[in-house]
Amino acid sequence: MQCSDCSHDNPPEARFCLECGEGLVRAGVACQEPLPPTAKFCMHCGARQEDAAPAPEPPAQVDDAERRLLTVLFCDLVESTRLSRELDPEELREVIREYQRVVVTIIQRHDGHVAQYLGDGILAYFGYPTAHEDDEARAVRTGLTIAAEVESLGTGAESDETVHAEVRVGVDTGRVVIGEVGAGGRHDRLAIGAIPNVAARLQAAARPGQVIVGEATYKRARHVAEFEAVLVAAKGVDGAVPAHRAVSLTQTATARDSIADGLQTKLVGRGDELARLTAAINGAARGVGRVVTVVGEAGVGKSRLIAEARAGIDSEAFTWLRGRCHDRSIPTHYGPFADVLAGYCGISDSDAPSVRWGRVKDCIDGLVANGQLSEERASECVSLIARALAIDLDGQEDDHLAFADGAQIRHRTFAAIADMLIALTTWRPLVLELDDLHWADSASLDLIAHLGERAPSHPLALVCVYRPNHGHGCERLPEIAARKCPGRHVHVAVRELTPEDGADLVASLLGVESTPAAVRETVVDRARGNPFYIEEALRALVESESIVRDGAGWAVADSLDHIAVPDSIERITLSRLDRLSPDARRLLQTAAVIGRSFARRVLEAVTPPHIDLAVALQELEDGAFVTREYGSWDVQYAFRHVYTQQVVYGAILSRRRQELHGAIAEAIAELYPDAAAEQAETLAYHYTQTEHGERAVEHLMSAGAKARGAYLSDEAIDCYHKALQTLEHLPESPANDRHRARVQEALGRIHHGAGHGDAAAEHLRAAIDIGERIGVEEGEMIRLCYWLADVYWWKGDYARLCEIGEMATVLLADARDTVEEALVNQIVATGAYFTGATDLWRDRLKRTAEFLRDLAYCEELRPAYVHIWGMRYSERDMA
Ligand SMILES: Nc1ncnc2c1ncn2[C@@H]1O[C@H](COP(=O)(O)OP(=O)(O)OP(=O)(O)O)[C@@H](O)[C@H]1O
Ligand SMILES: [Mg+2]
Structure with missing residues (x-):
């Protein structure tokens, strides 16, 4: 069959041109059923094809073609020519329609998109129009399900005979351009590029009932199926190209169970801890709230313990909300609660302030409508919660608060957030998981104390998770909980695993009953019961092929005496980092600079275009460096362990780190233009790591103003002090001097409000001195004098x-x-x-x-x- 586009001579069964990928099948003018391009009459309805006047070309449109990473699935009915000989045309039509119905249903069930029917071939896309993180896996599942389900198709009502039908499926993944193609009034949005052709070739190379996938698809879907390597003859390529036959679907859980595949293992030990935690949660569910404090060193298994408790309870019977703190020199005010509220209200970083406000209001209105919150409380709750989330409301909310002082507003904010959370408990018990509190801001810790006091009369379990962090407020949580929630406080100390449990973990990680004693001893001894260390050490051994699969078990490839099982997690992590592909390694470093969690769009914005983000991210996921976070509204990833992030971050040259921090800050400002206030601490943090001191000062001042607006004086003072320190290293300039004066004034007024007379006088005096030196306008100077006079009056x-x-x-x-x-x-x-x-x-x-x-x-x-x-x-x- 000759291609109308490039005139290449294709074999008769070709649906696409082997040379240029052009579709070789067109549709009948009357019935739109597929036809060979040379047909003069329609083989389905008999309409004469030439009769149809060529449709006028549509007016030129804006070309909205886009480049995308796409997985293409091509599936074709085997031996349709034989069927057409054996069956009456009507029966054949029934068979084809039934086959199409089955296939399309399966494709749609996996959220794929049917792009084209080509005779009895069906072309489907995964990744367009909607992309999913696991499009390759979806396509492979779809292919195998189709192959299994199209085994027998009935011939319809008029015959009881069963026709044996089979399909061939080809799948491949890669970059394409998707855009409108076609002429003569018939247009389709199709993928152009090599991938559809490759998928068609893989399909052609498959035997009946087989699903053959290309290398790129295999790499990202290998955990969902058993595969077998095959060689496929490919036109234009010398010899055969490697591909993979998907044999059968695997149970995801078992496929991912062993360390070779990178993910979770069975929980070892922790019977007591889990029982106490679960009992506390179930106790709270009966209406008598609990505060649970969970403490343990980094990597010992606190988060895992909580995850196990969550998996073990009846998820329908609880609302489980989660918030986390981040390792930042400038903590976000109300950080973990902002996470919880944003998650519950459905707020994403990219939402404009009005949308955020609307979401908070909708949630509160919903609680009022259900009788969970009184109408009188609703409007104050909306105002204060929006304020705590730094939603800029142009002062609309201030009526309620005009006559309240800072301490009152802070207390009323606690009450508003607590009221909202407690209102949720009237529907079903609430578990509030607050993790990594060793990095919490002081407002959040005070709010926890407030909630703890109210917990005993509600079905609320407040689960506070932290590492020992000497001198940080989190260390006082058990004492506060015991005082505020007497008899209802449960403290769980998560300690290192016993040597037996450690050995059990090694066996489970390797997916075997028994582990070479040398491995077990080396790893377990060095790890001193820290499961994170055990996991990382084993990953390093597997990746460096120091231990290799040997039948159903593992063998030591070399004497373990020569194998350096590094004595610190840091060195293990660095050795694993070295084995990543250059793209994945670079991506991981960039991600580490963004932080423990990172939005994919931010990462994408700072990743050079030659890096295939999806592929590199997958490598990082496969290596258990990062994991996709579900439940967040933006596509979000997190380092599987914060320690990895810290080690990777620490290994980046400082010059490079500075560049990355700068690029990340710019990307965040650009991607979330409406969320400058919400992102103030994040932007301030990134800029303080760069040489853009002026920008750091600007954002530190915004973060200070935000904290001041929420009546968090300690946090505000901290931000302004950091601004002052940054300004010390900046040159004298009118703009910097003005900033110095503003920061001193802000510090003076906050200290004044907090009753620190001496500090207030000192800062306001400094602001006046700078003002005199740089010639600040009289009006402003008089205001400064007014505040300083007020301080002196008070003193x-x-x-x-x-x-x-x-x-x-x-x-x-x-x-x-x-x-x-x-x-x-x-x-x-x-x-x-x-x-x-x-x-x-x-x-x-x-x-x-x-x-x-x-x-x-x-x-x-x-x-x-x-x-x-x-x-x-x-x-x-x-x-
Ligand atoms: N009892 C256990 N059995 C099996 N694996 C475990 C166990 N405890 C922890 N792990 C694994 O060890 C790793 C570290 O655990 P986890 O992240 O829970 O530590 P953490 O105490 O929360 O550390 P951090 O304070 O740094 O957050 C995880 O991959 C986890 O799945
Ligand atoms: Mg943790």
Whole structure:
């Protein structure tokens, strides 16, 4: 059959051109059934093909073709020519329709896309229009299911005979361009590139009932099926090309059970710990809440223990929400709770503030509608939770909070978050898992204490997981829990595995009954009962082929005396890193700079285009370096163990690290333009690791402002101090000096609000000094004077207060009837009052009273109203 596009002569059975991949089958003009391109009449309905006037070319459209990683499945009915000879055309049609129905149902069940019917061939895509992480696995499952299910097809109502039908299936994965192709009024969105041709060739090479897949598909789907290596003759290629025959589907769990395949193993030991944890959760479910603290060294198995408890309970009977802290020099305020709430409300990093706000509101409204939360509480809960999540609301919510001070708002925020979580418990018991609390911010720890106090009267299990971290607030959690939740606190210390359990773990990791004694001893001894170490050491031995498969067991390939089982996890991890492909290694390093968890889109944005992200990520998943996180709204991965992230990070040259931090910060800012406030700490963290000091300062200031907005003074002070430290290393420049003044002012005012008079005075004085030096505009200087005067008043230092009054008067010059004049009068009047100059006090207040009502209200004017009212009141008394 000649290709209409490139004129290549193809064999008669070809559906696609062997040379250019063009489809060789067209559709009948009347019935749209597939036809060979040379047909003059339709073989299905008899319509004359030439009769159809060529349809006009559609108007030129914007070309929206896209490059994609695609898995193509091509499946064809075997010996349809024989069937067409043996069966009556009507019966044949029935068979073909039934076959198509079966195949399409299977494809759709696996979320594949039927791209084209080509006679009795069916072309399907996995990865378009919707991509999945496991498209290759889906295609292989689909292929094997089709092969199994198309074994016998009935011939329809008119015959009871059974027709023996079989298919051949070919699958391959690779980059294609997907776009509109076609002419003459018939257009399809098809994949162009080598992959569809290869899939067609693999299909042609398969024997009846077989599924043959290409190398790229095999690599990413090898855990879902048993495969057998085969050689396939390929046109245009000398000799045969290697491919794989998918033999049968495997049970995913067993295929992934052993370390050679990289993933989870059976739990060893931990019977007591698991029993106590599960009992606490079940106890909470009966309405008497519990606080469970789980502590243990890195890698000892805390998270695994929690995961086992979760897997062991009836998931339908509980709501299980999870939040985690991250190892950052600038912790996210309410970090683990922000995770929990974002997960529950369905908020993703890329959502605009209005969408985030809407999601929080919808969730709270849902609780109100179900009678789980009172209507009166709802609006304050929305405002405060949105504030805690740093959703920028343009001040809309502030009505409720206008007259509350910082400490009150902090407490009310705790109450709002707790109310929402407790409202959830009226539906079914809630397990709140908060992991890695050794990195928690102080607001989160205080909120845990608040929740702990309320837990005993609700079906709530608060599971707090952390490593010993000397000096960090998490260490006080057991004591706080015991105090706030007396008799309802369970403490689980996760210790190293016993040597017997360690040996059991080695055997289970290798998937064998008995392990070479040398391996067991070397690994178990060195690991000192740390399961993470055991896993990593064994992976290193397998990957370096120091131990190799030997029938059903394993053999030591070399004397273990010569094998360096590294004595630290760090060295093991580095040796494993060295064995990765260059692309995967580079990707892992970039991911380590992003953090313990990383969004795929951020990683993609900073990965050079020549790296095939999907393939390299798969290599990292296969090697158990990273794992896909389910339940998050963006496609998210995490290092399987934080220690790996830290080791990989530590091994990157500092120059390279800086470049990566900078690129990552830029990518985050670009990808989430609406979430600058939410991402403030993250951006600040990345920029502080670069030489972009100015940007680091900007984001540290935003993070400080965010914490201040949420009334978290300690966190705000911390951010502004870091900004100040960064500024110390930056050159003198007008912009940097302005930042210095702003940071000093912010620190002064936060310390003032927190009652730290000396620190407040010191920072505000510094802000004024910088302001004088760089010539800050008078209005701003007067505000600074006002706050410093307020600090002196609070400290009872009236002499200094009067000095500030004089300074402010000079700055004011003759700016009459302004906010500035009102502030200067206020400073002078206060100084006068406390130094006994009552006439001056009265004069200044009366002067302000003349124009105060004409000014727009601002926070600093409040005392002026109060004092004028006081003055008038006392005058009335005297009168
Ligand atoms: N009892 C166990 N049996 C089998 N495997 C285990 C056991 N405990 C832990 N592991 C495995 O060891 C690895 C480390 O465990 P895990 O991540 O739970 O440690 P962790 O205590 O949470 O560490 P970190 O404090 O760093 O988060 C995991 O791969 C886990 O599956
Ligand atoms: Mg953990």
